[in-house]
Amino acid sequence: MSSSSSQNISQALEEAKARYVVRNAKSKSLHEEATKSFPGGNTRTVLHTSPFPISMKSGKGYQLTSEDGHVYTDLTAEFTAALYGHSNPVILDAVNNVLNNVGLNIGATTPQEQLFARELCRRFDLERVRFTNSGTEANLHALAVARLVTKKRKVVVFNKGYHGGVLMFWGGKPAPNNVDPDDWIIVKYNDLDAAVKAIQSEGVAAVLMEGMQGNGSCLSATPEFLAGVQDAAAKAGVLFILDEVMTSRISASGLAGLRGIKPDLKTFGKYLGGGLAFGGFGGRADIMGAFDPRQTPSIPHSGTFNNNTLVTHAGYAGLTKIYTLDIADKFFKIGESFISKLQETVEGTRLGFSGVGSILCSRFVDGDTEVKDIKCADDFTENEALKDLFWFEMLEQGFWITRRGLIALVLETPQSELDRFVGAVQAFVSKYDDVLAF
Ligand SMILES: Cc1ncc(COP(=O)(O)O)c(C=O)c1O
Structure with a gap:
């Protein structure tokens, strides 16, 4: 210029x-x-x-x-x-129903939470799911379970990847307030050779990626890149975690459904709470089973508001009455x-x-x-x-x-x-x- x-x-x-x-x-x-x-x-x-x-x-x-x-x-x-915008009548009805008939802060399991969970599993091809209060938290839990299950620490991530307020990677480094200063291998997005090399390296528990980088100019992973990462991870015994926090709204079955890939775990958030604070993570039953409290040992996963009545009603109404598959x-x-x-x-x-x-x-x-x-x-x-x-x-x-x-x-x-x-x-x-x- x-x-x-x-x-x-x-x-x-x-x-x-x-x-x-x-x-x-x-x-x-x-x-x-x-x-x-x-x-x-x-x-x-x-x-x-x-x-x-x-x-x-x-x-x-x-x-x-x-x-x-x-x-x-x-x-x-x-x-x-x-x-769903700022005043969708379906969401307002769901919220009003909770305020008038269900009540807040029930402090117990409810039938509504399993309806919502079933819908999420059906939509996004998950065997089991767990709820959190944000996308950041969903990614933190997915990483924790990946590390516990594989007994490894390192995670392959991509430059310009954004996975939450304490999980950001740009300039080839974790952000200064990242949850872990180390244990990341940061690779250029869409560089399959570099990604495969990183996945095959010693001590890698998981690869965490977005199918389209929301903070990286909305540039998408090429189909070859997605398939290549999935394949390399499977061969190396590394868990493939797809961050669908932004992209799950892209199609009826998220970016994974659109591109025909099957990650081990996926993470969610944003609109899925019907406009209220929400996060979730899920995927393979054998991995998610690590949270099964009927077993000893099991991983504790807590969160006061994980199954709150507002989000389980509004989120379910959104998916079943507004954002239908069609x-x-x-x-x-x-x-x-x-x-x-x-x-x-x-x-x-x-x-x-x-x-x-x-x-x-x-x-x-x-x-x-x-x-x-x-x-x-x-x-x-x-x-x-x-x-x-x-x-x-x-x-x-x-x-x-x-x-x-x-x-x-x-x-x-x-x-x-x-x-x-x-x-x-x-x-x-x-x-x-x-x-x-x-
Ligand atoms: C891809 C991706 N992952 C994770 C998050 C974090 O979600 P939350 O803001 O709900 O913590 C975001 C938020 O923008 C996101 O875009």
Whole structure:
């Protein structure tokens, strides 16, 4: 990119930022208040945006309304968890039923938890499942059981992999607050030779991977990579754990079902709780049997809210009454068509979109890396100024997208809003064509 183009972008960015400050004055003052109790005014790092985050007042259907009174079409969908939107009547009924007829904090097993478990097992081809309160926790438990069962410690993971707040890997290292500083072998995503070598090395208990890296530009594992990892793990006696926390909504049977693979264990979270905090992990009965409390010894797996009445009712209602197999198939097609339209719109520019079904990500490539050469997030660097400019301008057009580019669809979003977004992207590409052209 020429230096005059860079200057134009810097200027456009400064102007967009200035408009943002004016449009969102109440959010600014709320942020200043928040800094008095939260470090940096924040209790969830991904939601921090500079110069300050927009504060939301409410959500209804597929829309969000900010404290400054702006209405947005929600294309963030709570980082995929808000598949059912913000006020789906089926979810509200399930929650109201619990509040009025079932009660909170029962402190005992319930028939409802097994209905929900059965549905999850059926959908995602699990022999046994256990519940947690988050995707992070699900991964921690899956790793713990893998290590106990195999009596080994090391875990093969992939650069840019995100498996939770204390399980992140970028820059070839675990994040500084990772649960274990050591015991990881971090491999480039989609590099099968390197993955096989790592899996075959001494002392490896498990390989933990996403079938599409939600934090790595929504780039997918190639079918050969997925099959090759599964095969190498099986041969080496290493457990293959697929993190489906984000991707389970991609099709009626998650990414594993879509790609025809059969991991030893899978982990879950996000929308499966019907919009409430949830996580789960499951798979082979012989591995999960390690938690069977009728046996001695067995692994204790606790969690006060694991089987809470709100989540077991709302999650079950969501899967059986909203996201039925048929609806999941239809939604997959809607998402794929949306991605294709966006890809056509930006063809030949620095702006790219990748993803599967209803989860995708935008990216602005710096330098000269062609789209066809991008196999994983390590293959390119991002132009942060363009990324920021895109975010500011899409907000002005009434689209709530994440700063980092992740987009996830809410089930009830009208097609007209998806088309309007494609139009907004087209307008952005035309407005900055000199800078965006390769
Ligand atoms: C792939 C993946 N795994 C695990 C997690 C962690 O889930 P949670 O935020 O529920 O702890 C996330 C959350 O974004 C995720 O995307």
